[in-house]
Amino acid sequence: MKKSSYISALFVSACCVAATAPAFAQAAPDSEIKEIIVTAQNRKENVQNVPIAISVVSGEALKSRGVTDFTSVQKVSPALQITSDTNNTRVTVRGIGSLTNNEAQDQSIAVNIDGEYLNRPTILNAAIFDLDRVEVLRGPQGTLYGRNSTGGAVNFITRKPGERNAFNGSVSYGNFNALHLEAGADLVLGEAGAIRVAGFFRQHDGYSYHANTPFSPSAAFVPSTSNRSDDDHTGGVRISMRLKPVAGLTIDGSVEHVEQDVIPAAQMWTDMTGAAYNPGTSTTTCGNGWTVAGTTVGGVQCVPSNINVQAGRDRSTFNSPLIGVGSLHQISTALRARVAYDLGFATLTYTGGYRSTKNTGGNALSPAFFFTNYGGRVKTQSHELRLNGTMGGVQWQTGVFYFYEKQNTNGGLYSPFIGANGSYVNYFRHPTNSKSLSGFGQVEVPLTDKLTAVVGARYTQDDRDAAFTNYAFAFGSGPIELTTQPSTTTQLGYSGSKFTWAAGLNYKPNSATMIYAKVSTGYKAGGFDGAGTNFRAETNTAYEGGVKLKLGQHILNFAGFYYDYKDLQNDVLLNPAIGAQTFNAGKARIYGLEIDSTLRITPNDTLTTSINLLHAKYVDFTASIASYNIGTAPTSPLTANLAGNRLPQTPNFVITLGYDHVFRLGGAGTLTFSAFTRYKGNYYLDFYNYASARQGERTQTDLSLEYKPANKRYSVQAFVRNLEDYRSMAYAGNTVVPGVANIYNFQFAAPRTYGVRLGVDF
Template identity: 80%
Template sequence: MTYRKIVPILLAGGALMTVAPALAQTQKPAEPDAREIIVTAQNRKENVQNVPIAISVVTGAALAAQGVTDFTSVQKVSPALNITSDTNNTRVTVRGVGSLTNNEAQDQSIAVNIDGEYLNRPTILNAAIFDIDRVEVLRGPQGTLYGRNSTGGAVNFITRKPGDHTAVNGSVSYGNFNSVLVDGGADLVLSEGAAVRVAGFYRSHDGYNYHPNTPFSPTSAFTPSTANRSDTDNTGGGRISLRLKPLNGLTVDGSVEHVEQNIIPAAQMWTDMTAAGYNPGTSTTSCGNGWTVAAARTGGVSCVPANINVLAGRDRSTYNSPLIGVGSLHQISTAVRGRLAYDMGFATLTYTGGYRTTKNTGGNTLSPAFYFTNFGGTVKTNSHELRLNGLTHGVQWQGGVFYFYEQLNSNGGLYSPFIGSTGSYVNYFRHPTNTKSVSAFGQAEVPLTDTLTAVVGGRYTQDDRDAAFTNYAFAFGSGPIELTNQPATTSPLKYSGNKFTWLAGLNYKPNSATLIYGKVSTGYKAGGFDGAGTAFRPETNTAYEGGAKFKLGRHILNFAGFYYDYKDLQNDVLLNPAIGAQTFNAGKAQIYGLEVESTLRLTDNDTITASANLMHAKYTDFVASVASYDIGASSATPLTANLKGNRLPQTPNVVITLGYDHIFRLGAAGTLTFSAFSRYKGDYYLDFYNYASARQDARTQTDLSLEYKPQNKRFSVQAFVRNLEGYRSLAYAGNTVVPGVANIYNFQFTPPRTYGVRLGVDF
């Protein structure tokens, strides 16, 4: 990091160190507040204001009030997250760091955990979120305590545990699109030191997208769906949780969870880029219709759609589906999780483990007329952590070991009913992959003075991955069946790598209401191999961060500034449809920004929340393959370009949120609470090419609600509207080129305006 780049961070840190003593001397002592939030981001219980991490916490009550029932919708209440979907794949970005891959074996850049169980696959991230106590969003690399694939941060879901008395809670919601959500739970005390909680949910809604075209139905074994809506949902599940305290100092938590999902995934809006009015013309020296010349080629030019906006004027809720209709997907996921914690006095020994199996079947239609079959994609994972936490002579320390194992299998391919009398497969894959990761970690907080503490930590991780990739050749006239005896090639693949990640920082706490911190931390995303069998290296992130957290009476004011040195980015490019996406380590990125968060409790009845995230995120060196429209060109060499200066995808330069809650106290009649929350996101791109069609303009999204509770608070009635503006932002945009077959631009969008009523009970 150059002197020019580090000076602003040092100046900001110096300013905070200067102002802190003044604040400590002038502010009133912190008042006790029952609304203080306790988190476990550092593997121990502590007030969120005492954690030297930029962290956003959302309580289960807030999630329920905002209608958060899946991972994608968490971004509505956490401005740090940007979450998008490509049909059934969920992609997460924090501070510009994320993954845009469809490679089934490539890892994510954000570590996602449910009660310590690690989730990694983009399809599994669609899992339903229900009966949640809180969500913790940790910004910045978390390589020491969270390990691999936490390059940009971590998201922790903590489920609700059995209580110490019998209780029942639940809610029923109904809204437009025939939206139904039923959820609830019950705590039952079995005996002293033993309790169980049973919780479940069901949700459904009609499709957000209407498709007026009539799906084509060929006279073959292939029978596409004739539904004229997509992005439907029909999901339900349950969880049984047990808490035991059989011995003094010993706590045992266990749970079994099962979720089943039936959906019609969102059919993508698409544009045929070879159609009249969209294609770049026939000139072998220039490009028209907003296309630009990417390179002169033998006999002609290669054009890219850099400046053409094919979305202009399109209705984002009503559009034609692919010619063969819409798909349907069925996912079943079962998880078993456990945690044992034994307080030995001088230290606490904790074991956390989880096992999950997930199976996907069905298929998804792709433009213009493809069907991606799935004859049973499966993911089986288990993870185990053994950790020892203690406090010795004022030193807060912890250390442990972690083991993760995953079995992944895919079985399906890209089928076209228009090739041959019974249809043909363009490609078909079986990619069984086994991944093992073992690590050891430790962290210590050493007091240097009464107010200054040094933090050091490290983690060593060994990653191993092996596979036997079977790629079937073009299968003419196969029909939409599971392939077993077609010509194929099988390649045994192996990857092995290790990485040491570390953390060093200083925490300054002049009083109980003030924390100022500075640190350097590292994170990485594991290496591996792509669909072509080509190995790629880990990507790494070194982060320099400083921040301050202030408790000013009943108010909270937090700051964070950061600079990332982000290297060896893993990026997917489709060069050959017969083998799928290929992954390359291509480039470096410069990311820095400033974050401000505040909670102002003006009166007992009025609360204002506000945040501002300002960020610069651009590639400083990024050579990437480019899909082009070739006019007269005869070169078969893939086109490459340096995208230096382009913005990272899913990364708005500014995100501003503002919320206001007011409680009308009605005496013996109870309370009426009005809530408003609005989020402004600056413009951003959905691809790293920064094409005009992949650019989402700056927009606001506003949610409103009005909730009544009687004096005993045993039930509540809420009316709500979400996305008041009704605007559907881009959730996916991509230009797909299959040489000789298709040149298509695809799009997907966030949900429209929804509204309804919710009845809740709590006994």
């Protein structure tokens, strides 16, 4: 689909529905803190009555804060950390996450769109649009719904068709030639139901500039000539339906199609073999910030523990890989359905989703590699059948969940500098099938009129199988799809099961206070890595307590937690010829404190604050390490116990402060000034805790000024995001290709952006 087609599909479909709308939905008043209703426990309830540490943000607030893709969701939940490595999205909650591309490894954080479970890091980068709200749940959630999770869940709830004909839309424009269009329309079909058509298109020029001129000695390879990377051209359409054909029956269905064309962010890179950064030639010590990690025949093994090769460099202007930048295209189509029927004594609900995603293109990697992709495909389906109700004051729910994923990778690491036509360092096809079947249930039993006991359980069976085909070094092949070169195929399999549970007490002394304490367990299945080696499942036993208070117009919440985490799955690239390898950390200890508040100081002034303190370290973790060897190369990789190291993407603190002031202009409407700043502590992007992978503490501030007339039918907003114009690290890693390269790579988050946004709501 061409870019212009996105815009046409968006506005033609939405405006056609809007043209038939004689009545319009009205906006809610904003004179007080609104009650936030969530479905985190599969029933509608005030978020202050939910015994879960949860962040909830409405769709309108997401638009106002500039949340247009998954990565930017972390703006609204301090415990959520999201980074992007080229086209892969990494999600971490309270120190728990998956930094992997492994076909046989799941995400530690369950991500769902209307109950559809998303698992691959490339699919997580799917566009987020036309949302009703986002719910970020912290801690294991396995006894409640869907796929098991060790660290938490992120639920995207899309906007459903309303009960009135309505139209809403927005357009924003800003620096980097950034354009964002979004629109949706509801059409009521009478008493039977309604449909909603929504779509979007967004684009921006590349955030990173590269002054070097790409080149290739291979006539078979033609590099990209773009001098920018990290751009975006994405668009899509969703058609939703809500039917109520008979009393007690509600049917929700949607079909969604999204296409994305991007030049992925090129990595800043440093050649570690250069004189300024290599460890020298001494056979007893390591120089330039390298440290001795082991010995070999006639020398030492050095690792870059204390060298910071990116300090002081411009994070927006730097040389791309020698062959230029890449280009990726992703097409994703999803079907989702939810059918709920009130049986009287209980409600029976089916939730299902099907998605097909295809990726093509290639990604340039330093110093002069190109990772080809000849049609990586992922097909998933998830099904959940649930029965929940209330009997004698006891609230109960039970259900079964099934997930199936079929995927295939087809490409490899190509260098145009090896041989006349260029050669593949590696090339592989990894068709992988994953299945997960589970049964779960939870009951809430009132012990007194104020005290409730909660007990839940889940049993999960996971199975995987694959045929990993790795092609031999293909000298002089050219950048083509390999089919006939020598290769080896390994049949792989994994099967495992786990019983997990949750137990807790909820005390509600009055309507404004909720005190809870619970213990829950989480589980993530094991699998196999690129080397054909199996790794174990990881588990988490989580202890948590909290208090939720509503003090008049003010809200104050506390949560403390302690995680006993075992067998964490960690990936490291030791040999590009076989891909990343996965190691289980013996044990990690994670604990922290979270405080958040919403204070209505005056009818026109609102102050929001949060404090998140986090300790997340490995207690026992023996892992292999890529080393720079002085002397005879060892026959086996270097190993070390990384006990005491911090988990990746775990800032030791995150403090946020938000302020909103409404200037009331009488009959002319309102003018709202909003300021939000986040102060994030330091963290590492790898589990080695190398100095080059350390992101220092910093602030990020967003400002906006929005005008709405008295009828609230439209709005005009001026905004600036990341006022400091500081690009924090999103990826850092040391890549070693024996005999070819020793490179440190980096990627960075978005710089300062600013612009104006016009919205309409009828």
